Amino acid sequence: MSDAVKANGEPKNYLNDTYGIKSWLLTLDHKRIGIMYLITLTAFFLVGGVFAAFIRLELMTPKGDLFEAETYNKMFTMHGVVMIFFFLIPSIPAVLGNFLIPLQIGARDVAFPKLNLASYYLYALGGMFAIAAILMGGIDTGWTFYTPYSSSYSNSFVSLALVGVFINGFSSILTGVNFMVTIHKMRAPGLTWFRLPLFIWGHYATSLIQVLGTPVVAITLLLVVFERVFNIGIFDPTYGGDPVLFQHMFWFYSHPAVYIMILPGFAVISDVIACFSRKRIFGYSFVAFSSLAIAVLGFLVWGHHMFVSGQSTYASMVFSFITFFVAVPSAVKIFNWSFTLHKGSIKLDSPMLYVMGFIGLFTIGGLTGLFLSTLGTDVHLHDTYFVVAHFHYVMVGGMVMAFLCGLHFWWPKMTGRMYPEGPAKLGVMFVFAGFNLTFLPQFILGYMGMPRRYHAYPEEWQALNIMSTAGATVLGLGFGLTIAYFIWSLFKGEKAPANPFQAKGLEWDIPSPPIAHNFEAIPIVTWEAYPYGPEEAASQSTETATEPAKEDEVV
Amino acid sequence: MSEHHVVPLKIYFLIFFALMIGTVLTVGAAFVDMGFMNTPVALIIALVKASLVIMFFMHVKYSHKLVGLFAVSGFFWLCIMLALTMQDYYTRGWGEAPPVEFLKEGAFF
């Protein structure tokens, strides 16, 4: 057995199991596919970041002196399209979900490994269309592609970008199907639903939304393409269509899409917070079911994006009312995490610092959403920088913080190397401070009435805009630093032990990085999730006692 | 996991025959003016046909109950989309905004 287990003197693992570019591009290993997603996603994140930098540069001065109005329209559109469809939506599920779901449920791979690889290539192909649209001259409709502008008037490369998003949608659907079947069918013996880590529950709920929602937006965007090419009158009133119908069908997906982005974030936070406060998650089943509640309720509120677009007053009232309900399951999570911290023995390693940042920023992001779902205040705040600040608090303050949190927490497992703790702590500080400096002023600007999507503004708003641009610089430095030390750690980082954070979960019982098919023998699970604390540890003692011996055998 | 259920060819032809009858009925119904019932009748026939395809051709009838649950929830989500979208169109007249043109023409019931 010994020579099969060693490669170049190192223990065999999924990274050194086979070599060559083909062994990566045609891999069916969920872990390698996760890594490929990580690399591609980071590239898109940088592209989207460059557009953000241009936006903030233009807004440093009240006059539109850096870009023409049309060019500026393209900047914010491409920032939104790239960041939402090609970074945020795939991010945690495609990278951490792919890598960890099989590990956490004790499976050797996802249910459909070939479909998993196909999802990656659909994502890459869709991304290529988007990049082509950008290179040929860009798109100027805003990431929401509202009709009738997108369908009848825009002269930019709308169809190309829409086809890209359409193709990317199938990547999302197939990943969702794959995860759902994997979680239903491939759990290790004894691993019942209520013994699953909350990471799995969060991803299950996410997959539900992906499967139920994405087909609608895909077809809607395709209809816009058909309308542009064949003038078929779905959205164009001159052919008997209705432009508001586009908004209904777009937001039917795109509000739940917010939860595609944030539920995996919740999933990460639950696992990390339990580990670093050494406690079982308070109210485990409430947190688990709140994910499902969000997945269902999230589909009933989309009209809150349409209060001022001619939607009937009655419909607006219904959508506003249900929106207040959707805040409840999110609040359940926030409160339960806070209770988990209560009397825990908290360790402030960098993943935990990201958790702290997440809880604060997501709460602000969520609560300002209630301002916007209130019928009266929305008329004042609609399409202002208040909205921009609100969703960046949810998506960057919430989702990106959670993604970075999970990346740090599982980096040793994924790469076999430790990230350097000092620079990591500095990175969190930069990201947190830079983020708040960027987006807090935008709440004020929005409240004062600065509209979004304009490249010029009255002079009295310049101070706040300069603060925002300065903050974006700090934020950019934080991201740059993080990417730099992650890459550094791949070569120079300390070798990671199997379980550097003394975390609980099946993925921590196997070596870092794991072997190609994850488990030498499929584990049998007899304990509840998160067995932190003395009494739970005792119940798991028989299994843990055998663990170190098993690992020695593998190495 | 799912045992492979072999469906006799006779069933497939029977379902195919039923679907053809459904098509003839739909075409026939189009020539009879039933007033406000025009659209509901066409939709009911279509619904029956779709269920036959899902149950027999797509093997949902022979699969685990969970597969059926997922098929039903897909349909339920479609209903959510239609219902919440239509609650806008059908209540536009309640406020100040005029109703949308295509509703006046009676294209929908």
Ligand SMILES: [Cu+2]
């Ligand atoms: Cu929304």
